[in-house]
Every structure is written in C-alpha cells, then in structure tokens.
Amino acid sequence: MTLILTSDHLQQIQSHAQQTYPHECCGLILGHLEGDRKQVLEIHATQNAWSGDNFDTKRRYTIDPYDMMLVQKSSRDRNLNIIGIYHSHPDCEAVPSECDRLAAWPQYSYLIVSVHQGVAQDCLCWTLDDEDQFQREPFTISHST
C-alpha cells in the first residue's frame, strides 16, 4: 500500500510536532482505501493523553480512546475512515520504538516525524507486517487541490 497525502497535510503534522516540542504530538489520519492506495483526506490533531509513569510525554504518546471514538463516529458520518496515526519523535529518529510497536494496530499507517531542536525533519511511514513487525510503507506527496 502507498499512503497519498498532500503537502498541506504534511505541513499540518510538522507544525503540530513543532508546537508540542519537546513533547510528542499525536493525531489521526483520515481518508479512504482505494485499491493499493491509502488516500489521506484529513489530519485530525489530538491531545497526547499519556499519563503513565512520570507523565513522560517526551517519549510516549497515547490517544484517548474516547477522543478516538468521537473522531471515528464523526468521520464515518462523512464517509471517512481512520487510516492511520501520526506522532512525533522529539530529538530522535523517525523510527518506531518498541512501545510504538506494542500499541500499534494492524493495517493502520504510522507516520512518524522527527523533530530536532524544535524543527521538524524527516518523516517516515510504517505499517505492521503479518509478524507484527514494523515495515516501511511508501508515501507520496501529491499537490494540494
């Protein structure tokens, strides 16, 4: 599968990541599956609701299941689906951590943006394979309409 998003979508993710730096940002990727393409239509920023050990949102993120349910419902009403999740890695590579892997759902695209010194840099996309391991997923930036 290839994730197709516009430069606007990417910019929304990057600016969200820069705003929350040095903490991780997270959000939902909404769109459609079309054959072997995952067409992104909307980016929905969410709060990082991680509240585990010492509130370490510099290294962790979690999306409130209630938020997720609300978005799922409103997007379904508009004929959209949640097709992926994005989050940032402050001062760290755009490579999923073991925590990311354990929390990941099959089929979703996981877009990770690395932020160095407050500036968004690399963005990589990942998806789980049949063995629950992350593999790179190609993505294409289309022109905004």
Ligand SMILES: [Zn+2]
């Ligand atoms: Zn992560």
